[in-house]
Amino acid sequence: MFDEVTVRVARLWLGDDGIFRIVHFPGSEVSLADAQETMDAYLRLRDGVSRPLLVDTQGMKSLDRPARAMYASEEAARVATAVAIIVDTPVSRVLGNFYIGLANPHIPSQLFSGQDEALEWLKRFLL
Amino acid sequence: MTTSEGDEDPQFQGLLDVIFRFAAGDLSARGRVSGDNSSFDAVITGINILGEEIEAQLAENERVEDSLRAASLYTRTLIEASLDPLFTVDRNGAIMDVNGAASSATGVPRSSLIGSSFSEYFTDPDDATAAYRSTFDDQFVSNHPLVIVDRVGATTEVLFNGSVYYDEQGEVAGVLVVTRDVSDRRRAERAEDLANHDELTGLYNHRVFYSLLAEEIARADRFHRPVSVLMLDIDHFKRVNDVHGHQAGDRLLRGLSAVLTRKVRSIDRVCRYGGEEFTVILPETSSLPTRSMAERLRLAVALESFDIGEAASLNVTMSIGIATYPEQLSTLQDLVKAADLAMYCSKAEGRDRSTVFRSDLSEV
Numbered sequence: 001m002f003d004e005v006t007v008r009v010a011r012l013w014l015g016d017d018g019i020f021r022i023v024h025f026p027g028s029e030v031s032l033a034d035a036q037e038t039m040d041a042y043l044r045l046r047d048g049v050s051r052p053l054l055v056d057t058q059g060m061k062s063l064d065r066p067a068r069a070m071y072a073s074e075e076a077a078r079v080a081t082a083v084a085i086i087v088d089t090p091v092s093r094v095l096g097n098f099y100i101g102l103a104n105p106h107i108p109s110q111l112f113s114g115q116d117e118a119l120e121w122l123k124r125f126l127l
Numbered sequence: 128m129t130t131s132e133g134d135e136d137p138q139f140q141g142l143l144d145v146i147f148r149f150a151a152g153d154l155s156a157r158g159r160v161s162g163d164n165s166s167f168d169a170v171i172t173g174i175n176i177l178g179e180e181i182e183a184q185l186a187e188n189e190r191v192e193d194s195l196r197a198a199s200l201y202t203r204t205l206i207e208a209s210l211d212p213l214f215t216v217d218r219n220g221a222i223m224d225v226n227g228a229a230s231s232a233t234g235v236p237r238s239s240l241i242g243s244s245f246s247e248y249f250t251d252p253d254d255a256t257a258a259y260r261s262t263f264d265d266q267f268v269s270n271h272p273l274v275i276v277d278r279v280g281a282t283t284e285v286l287f288n289g290s291v292y293y294d295e296q297g298e299v300a301g302v303l304v305v306t307r308d309v310s311d312r313r314r315a316e317r318a319e320d321l322a323n324h325d326e327l328t329g330l331y332n333h334r335v336f337y338s339l340l341a342e343e344i345a346r347a348d349r350f351h352r353p354v355s356v357l358m359l360d361i362d363h364f365k366r367v368n369d370v371h372g373h374q375a376g377d378r379l380l381r382g383l384s385a386v387l388t389r390k391v392r393s394i395d396r397v398c399r400y401g402g403e404e405f406t407v408i409l410p411e412t413s414s415l416p417t418r419s420m421a422e423r424l425r426l427a428v429a430l431e432s433f434d435i436g437e438a439a440s441l442n443v444t445m446s447i448g449i450a451t452y453p454e455q456l457s458t459l460q461d462l463v464k465a466a467d468l469a470m471y472c473s474k475a476e477g478r479d480r481s482t483v484f485r486s487d488l489s490e491v
Contacts, residue, residue: 027162061162062172065179090169091160098176 005041009034009060012041018126019119020051020080026059032066039070043079052122053080054115057092068103077106082125084118087111142171145178154182212275212285214304215292216245216259223301232285232308234277245304250274250282262289262302275306284310325399327377328384336398336406337459343410344452344459355417357407358448358466359387359424362478364403367441375435379443382433390427391420406466414451414483421447421481429479444479446470455484 004013009028014020022038024030030038042053057063070076083105087096096111108125112118141159148156157178158171206213212229214222225240233240233248245259246252255273262268267290275283285306294300325332331339340356347354361367361383368376380403387397387405396408407424409417425445432440448470456462465484472482482488 061160061168062175065176065183089164090166091164091172094169094173094176098173098180102176102180 003045005045007034007037007041010038012038012045014045014051017119017123018051019122020046020053021056022053023056024058024060027061028059029061030063030067032064032070035063035067035070039076046079050079050081050127052125053083054086054118054122055083056086056115057095058086058089060092060095063095063099068099072099072103072105074106080107081127082108082122083110084122085109085111086113086115086118088113138167138171142167142174145171145174149174149178154178154185209305211308212306214240214245214306216289216302216304218263218301220245220256220259229306232275232277232283232306234279234281248275248277250276255287258287259289259302259304262291262304263299266291270307272309273306282310283308284313328381328399330384330388330405331396331398333398333401336396336400336408337463339396339398340408340459340463343408344462346410347452352411353413353451353454355409355412355414355449355451356462356466357405357409357417357421357424357481358400358450358463358470359405359407359445360447360470360474361403362444362446362474364443367435367443371435371439371441375437375439375441378435379433379441382431383428383443383445386427386431387424390424395420406463412451414449414454417449417451418481418483421449425479425481446473446478447481448473448484449481450484455486 004011006012009030010022010024012020012022020042022042028034085096085099087093093111099105100109100111110118110121112121138159138161145156145158155178157175160168160171160175162168206226209226210228212232213226214229215224217223222240222243222245225237227237229240230237235243235248240248244252246255249255251273254271258268258271258273261271267288269288271287271289273285273287275285277283286309288305288307289302291299292301292303323331323335340354343354346352361379364376364379367379380399384397384399384405387407391397391407392409394410398406398408400406407420409420412420425447428443428445432442435441448466448468450456450462450465450469452459452462456465465488468488469482469484472488473480476482
């Protein structure tokens with residue numbers, strides 16, 4: 001494991017498989033400010049390289065609209081190659097589906113119920 | 128979770144409250160997520176997101192509508208700011224929209240103009256119809272003269288400028304017509320025309336004769352070329368007036384002017400000098416060809432039977448004087464005086480002839 005950073009709503013690190021992980025804390029309510037803090041941390045850690053991103057939302061309690069829009073923006077798309085979102089709780093499944101369905105992310109984005117399957121899919125987007 | 132009266136689950140009651148507030152139009156309502164990650168939390172989360180999305184979409188719609196309203200207001204302001212009457216016309220010739228200037232020019236309120244026939248507001252409806260149809264065919268029509276007539280019969284001379292405009296699908300949606308009011312310009316042109324031309328014959332008048340001759344003399348000086356003048360007087364014209372009346376005399380003057388105009392070259396200028404006297408300016412023409420032209424005019428007049436009205440016609444002759452600058456005279460005044468002297472010489476020698484000025488005719 002490389003450097004790891006903890007922000008208000010998540011823990012981030014770059015795995016030795018080249019895939020970046022963002023794991024949200026249980027009960028996290030993600031606002032725009034939280035999304036920006038998480039994104040800033042990601043930008044510092046990624047060291048200028050666009051990578052596939054694994055986002056674990058199982059503990060997430062809410063993700064407000066401005067935060068969804070920021071994650072789905074073109075700016076965000078420029079710093080990652082694909083996003084796999086793990087959603088194996090009812091709430092995270094709803095959040096994930098709305099994110100994919102309504103926010104129109106600009107990079108390949110897919111929901112998964114398990115980490116292994118998600119990582120396998122993300123490997124296709126390693127540069 | 129129970130739903131029986133008096134024993135409602137507070138989370139369920141909260142959800143119902145959100146739904147009722149949504150139904151009442153309050154899209155800011157949000158349900159409380161307990162955090163237990165239950166399916167019920169998921170439903171509330173979904174409803175909350177729906178509320179957020181619908182609220183955002185409505186706000187966006189409102190923003191777009193505001194923007195459209197502003198654009199529409201801006202366009203309307205531009206249209207109304209135009210002092211030229213503006214119309215939009217469909218393929219059937221029905222007016223779709225107008226500005227205030229169009230209402231003023233036609234004397235018809237905007238509400239009545241819309242839907243009415245564009246062509247009916249012009250003195251020549253067929254010409255107006257042809258103008259808008261040509262615009263549909265050719266994409267645009269420029270400066271086609273028309274006359275708008277208002278409800279009380281007052282007219283406005285305009286230039287029709289039409290261009291097609293398109294709908295979102297790129298199809299021609301109609302014609303935008305800008306009618307430029309040229310009444311003032313036309314009035315000024317007519318005033319200028321009246322100031323420069325003899326009202327009876329339409330020829331250049333006495334004042335313009337001197338102005339044109341001065342220009343020709345300046346040109347003659349610059350390029351060292353000659354310019355000649357004919358002075359023409361109808362023989363026994365007074366008798367025509369006395370015997371046949373002034374109306375007959377006027378008809379004769381008009382007919383004779385037409386003959387002179389028809390017989391001169393395009394570069395020559397025929398003017399009415401006054402009464403029954405006419406002048407012709409012949410630029411770049413020396414004495415000899417001028418004599419030929421004088422004879423040509425004299426013969427043409429002598430051979431013409433002039434209609435003097437009441438089924439009567441009359442034959443007249445002319446006495447003509449010829450003078451040429453600078454070979455004979457060196458100033459404008461002397462040139463005209465010399466042509467006049469030569470003309471009187473023709474009269475003295477029996478009329479119906481032309482005389483070239485000579486220095487022995489008299490002191491100039």
